[in-house]
Amino acid sequence: MRLGIETVYQDLALAPDLDGSANLYLGREIMQPGLLGKLGFLDNGTMRAGARKAFGELGVDLKNAQSAVANLSGGQRQSVAVARSVAWASKVVFLDEPTAALGVIQTARVLETVKRIRDRGVAAVLISHNMRQVLEIADRIEVLRLGRRVARFAAKDATIELLVSAMTSGIAEEGAA
Amino acid sequence: MTAVQPTRGQSIRSAVAVRLSPVVARWNAFAQTRGGSVVARMFSTNAAWILLLLAFLMLLFNYLAPGKFLTEFNVRTMATNVSVLLVIAVGETFVMATGGIDLSVGYVLLFSGVTSAQVMNWGGRDSTNYGWDIVLLGFIVALGSGFAWGVLNGLIVAKAKVPALIATLGTLGMSWGLAEILSNGQDLRYLPSIMGDMGASRIIDKIPLVVIVAAIVAVIGSIILSLTRFGRYTLAIGSNQEAARRAGINVDRHLIKVYAMSGTLAGFAAFMNLAIFTTTTISGHANDNLQAIAAVVIGGTSLVGGVATIAGTTIGICIPMVLFSGFTILGLQSFWRDVAVGAVLILAVYTDQLRRRRRERH
Numbered sequence: 001m002r003l004g005i006e007t008v009y010q011d012l013a014l015a016p017d018l019d020g021s022a023n024l025y026l027g028r029e030i031m032q033p034g035l036l037g038k039l040g041f042l043d044n045g046t047m048r049a050g051a052r053k054a055f056g057e058l059g060v061d062l063k064n065a066q067s068a069v070a071n072l073s074g075g076q077r078q079s080v081a082v083a084r085s086v087a088w089a090s091k092v093v094f095l096d097e098p099t100a101a102l103g104v105i106q107t108a109r110v111l112e113t114v115k116r117i118r119d120r121g122v123a124a125v126l127i128s129h130n131m132r133q134v135l136e137i138a139d140r141i142e143v144l145r146l147g148r149r150v151a152r153f154a155a156k157d158a159t160i161e162l163l164v165s166a167m168t169s170g171i172a173e174e175g176a177a
Numbered sequence: 178m179t180a181v182q183p184t185r186g187q188s189i190r191s192a193v194a195v196r197l198s199p200v201v202a203r204w205n206a207f208a209q210t211r212g213g214s215v216v217a218r219m220f221s222t223n224a225a226w227i228l229l230l231l232a233f234l235m236l237l238f239n240y241l242a243p244g245k246f247l248t249e250f251n252v253r254t255m256a257t258n259v260s261v262l263l264v265i266a267v268g269e270t271f272v273m274a275t276g277g278i279d280l281s282v283g284y285v286l287l288f289s290g291v292t293s294a295q296v297m298n299w300g301g302r303d304s305t306n307y308g309w310d311i312v313l314l315g316f317i318v319a320l321g322s323g324f325a326w327g328v329l330n331g332l333i334v335a336k337a338k339v340p341a342l343i344a345t346l347g348t349l350g351m352s353w354g355l356a357e358i359l360s361n362g363q364d365l366r367y368l369p370s371i372m373g374d375m376g377a378s379r380i381i382d383k384i385p386l387v388v389i390v391a392a393i394v395a396v397i398g399s400i401i402l403s404l405t406r407f408g409r410y411t412l413a414i415g416s417n418q419e420a421a422r423r424a425g426i427n428v429d430r431h432l433i434k435v436y437a438m439s440g441t442l443a444g445f446a447a448f449m450n451l452a453i454f455t456t457t458t459i460s461g462h463a464n465d466n467l468q469a470i471a472a473v474v475i476g477g478t479s480l481v482g483g484v485a486t487i488a489g490t491t492i493g494i495c496i497p498m499v500l501f502s503g504f505t506i507l508g509l510q511s512f513w514r515d516v517a518v519g520a521v522l523i524l525a526v527y528t529d530q531l532r533r534r535r536r537e538r539h
Binding site: 014039 | 401
């Protein structure tokens with residue numbers, strides 16, 4: 001975790017009763033300076049400002065930043081989880097089915113976010129069954145079958161047919177990569 | 178198939194909604210303002226409603242028994258009587274905020290009181306004239322006994338993974354049994370008289386010292402819960418233990434600390450209890466745990482954890498006391514309090530469930 005590698009879990013792993021800022025900084029709280037910090041007092045102001053910035057970078061608009069995460073929509077909740085990973089990752093972000101529970105618009109938002117992660121120079125590993133989605137945003141595709149890699153494509157050379165046949169039969173030759 | 182007709186209930190509801198919409202709009206506008214959002218947030222929790230209920234009850238009893246209920250004497254008596262319970266309810270709030278429960282607090286209080294009293298009059302001597310050094314020793318023994326039981330609870334819950342309900346039911350029995358064995362079932366008396374003086378003393382001749390002490394404990398507890406990392410972790414664990422673990426929080430260690438805190442506060446309450454009654458009051462703690470838990474739940478702490486306020490707990494501890502005092506003054510059997518508290522308890526949990534269900538529909 002301290003190596004700059006972050007994961008967005010399928011079930012989000014948020015604390016629903018805490019607000020977005022508290023979730024973003026969970027386990028990495030910013031403390032008050034000086035004696036108060038030594039006594040364990042949180043610096044909520046700094047954390048909220050940081051959270052606003054982190055959410056803003058992902059184009060997430062949390063109307064009420066102090067609202068419990070449980071009161072947010074599914075897409076916003078997902079955004080909080082993604083934002084948390086992105087904020088702390090410096091090398092790799094793993095996203096396990098990050099759009100599994102989302103509607104069309106929110107899905108587009110999250111995919112947009114994934115692209116932005118890449119653009120920041122952080123590697124994003126997206127785990128998905130949605131071929132269309134994979135083709136849309138991936139640079140490189142690794143097809144796994146029964147826990148082994150059976151094919152590797154450069155996204156620009158791959159088609160849905162190629163991916164599906166590799167997935168189901170496992171016999172597709174390694175692609176152009 | 179014909180078009181779906183609204184049911185009668187729906188049409189009534191929509192009629193009410195239309196009638197109320199200006200009010201709702203004004204309320205929403207108010208909630209957008211800076212001060213308004215604070216009020217709106219307050220009323221989204223149980224605590225504000227419970228405070229209204231408490232105020233209503235006090236006014237009602239004052240109306241029904243004018244000049245008897247809201248007297249200086251009666252308010253002082255009520256405040257003194259809730260002070261010990263409030264201290265253990267503060268600890269219980271932290272435990273329940275993690276999604277756990279501590280059934281053992283009442284008998285840990287009893288055990289700590291017995292050990293403390295026995296150390297103070299070691300060998301059965303009359304310690305009435307002993308000084309502050311012995312009182313301090315008794316205080317440390319009371320805290321230490323409570324702390325030990327709390328750590329044991331925490332270890333059983335966090336490390337042995339025994340559900341808190343059963344773990345603390347077990348230590349309830351153990352601490353109860355050991356307290357009776359140590360004391361032979363006899364209340365210990367002849368404690369240092371300066372201790373009793375302290376328990377009976379008042380600040381500016383009006384407010385009992387024990388009430389002040391309990392209030393300080395509640396304020397400190399409230400600050401820890403809402404402003405510190407300790408409180409944040411407590412709520413995070415109750416909200417989603419797995420998420421807390423994945424965020425790198427040492428959940429087991431934190432749970433042990435929370436149960437240790439509850440036990441230590443029970444020890445602290447035991448010392449207050451000795452100071453107030455100048456005896457161990459062996460038969461007086463059978464319902465302490467349920468009263469503390471009821472207060473925490475009435476105060477809006479969620480039974481599954483993650484949401485908790487000490488302010489709510491404080492109000493939750495006052496409501497049963499006000500009912501008890503009010504019914505007694507009105508000449509009703511005081512057992513009506515238990516009936517009423519039971520009903521309020523169910524209502525509190527029901528509204529909490531409603532809120533959760535509404536939230537999940539998002």
